[in-house]
Amino acid sequence: MFTRRNFLGTGLGALAVPALAACSRSTGSAPAGAQLLTATDVHVADYPTVTAVKWIGQQLEHKTGGRLKLRQYHSGQLGRESEAIDMARFGAIDITRVYSGALNNAFPLTQALCLPYVFESVAHMRRALDGGVADAVLKGFETRDLVGLAIYDSGARCFYNTKHPIVEPKDLHGLKLRVASSDIFIQLMRLLGANPTPMSLGDTFSGMETHMIDGAENNMRSFHSSRHFEAAHYWSQSDHSYAPDVLLMSRQSLEALTPADRALVIETARESVTVMRQQWDASENTARQAVADFGITFNAVDMPAFRKAADPLLQRYLQQPALAALTRRIRDFA
Template sequence: MRIIPKVLTALLCSSLAFSAASHADEISSRVFKVGFVQAKNHPHGLGAQKFADIMKEKTDGKIKVMVFGSGTLGGDAQVISSVQGGIVDMTMVTPGLLAGIEKGFGMYGMPFTFENAKEVDAVLDGPVGQKLLETLPAHGLIGLGYWDHGFRHVTNSQQPITKLEDLQGLKIRVQQIPTAIETFNQLGANATPMSFTELYTAMETRTVDGQENPLAAIETSKFFEVQKYVSLTGHFYDPLVAIFSKKTWDKLSATEREIVLEAAAEAQAYERKVSREMDVTARESLAKHGMQVNVLAPEEIARMREHLKPVTDKFTQEYGVELVQAMTNEIQKVRNQQ
């Protein structure tokens, strides 16, 4: 069953009322541009292509979606700005990159928040996730839902990470997000914020020792060519926010908006499935490519979580105690059912 965020339902109802008066609900010939930083064979790219295919099918080819991967249209920050300006029509970004627009999105990036996909989906598809999506139209964006990126793990060229102390002094590239920077600095690493589009070269030239990303991103970006060790820390879970340009949205008829919503919902379900399947196969593939994969002991994860309490406490205050508590309550409901 297709789930449409409340804010989109309101927007859709508004457009339907307008359409009935103006008879503007026909499908016009249009071209949408979707840009993102991952490779086209990454789940993000596969999800974007699924969206494009569905749009083509549902509009009999009238609406064409052009898919631009590997940072062709710029890094995440640049593409978000382009979506707000209507230059790019859609992208998928980690929530922390939206925290400068709406600070609550940053809470997803707090360390060791989620343990599994059930907890993730309960939060994202429930009242907490939808409440944050409802804030986006005021910032020139339409939130189409949440895709999957996966749990993030550390890779580096120096040594396996088996305990907290192994991170000491390692220069680790992180996203340009405060929670990521402070998390790794607190763990003793030298956090180095950098655009994803610059990362491969930085590792190849040893400008940085390592980085942290989900396994599918590590594999599809061929980081195994410049990294030796992957340690399954699972320190952050990254959803993606699928965002659409409000400038483009406002030009669409009610029928076109309904099709966009349907295509986005179907692409979301597909991308989540593919991403989670690829997370399993990527681990095997990275080992075959010569990377040494190690799992951290549960007690070591607990040590890291406790060591990061100052970071968690700080950002709980920053992002909103009530909002973070609402997220925690949703997670606890899932854990109580297991």
């Protein structure tokens, strides 16, 4: 079986990676002549991004009569997102879903999707992505052995913690908050007075239980599926970012397909955005009700105060012409 340990043991060696890629495609019950694609995600089996990619696999298998199949490794079976990006680049896996914040350094245009208070709402974000912003960002992956297949939205990112409600930025002062390994989010937390602690999603629950950290920032769906609400009982609706997810494919893997199959994979991935959004909307409502039933304390925040506190970071990034231009396009859809 192709596992994270198998992969990491190679040290990403140039000779070992092609062998692993071949191994991953030959496993399973695919009929002779069929091609088995692999996909990975750190989220659990019923998470909307996972179910959307599962839908892609079902469509590919149906439309090709079983010639194209897809196997998923969800729940972080093959490691963290940073490792998944490298595995896709080297062709050891075919498809991965990655949080856009993890892509900011290598793919600068993704920064526009993560900046604080650029999007006004989920509806605004979806209008912007569908209006050409997604295409502009996805095109930027062509330079790094990856193909941008689709952008999946990921709801509003908010604060939750084990201590108290957060109403004003000053309420964050001194709190140790888990953030993804993203310069934007690290800088934002510092600007707001918190102590950012980069940490994987999988380590966050134990981090709160052992008091290594006091809380985190994430969307409602992840707050629920990761069981973080069992440790952090205060949810503050800051909506400070709507940073979406990106579905990526190894360029090597895509080019190994026939031209017709390449077009089919790309088309099906784009179609899966609608599937993902439907799943997201339904499951986010369910998640919110579940954590409310658990007894989580919800509160609104002083939104003007948060916007004002975050603005210096936004203005600093907008000094980059490409980011400023893309952000203006986003704002046009507000």
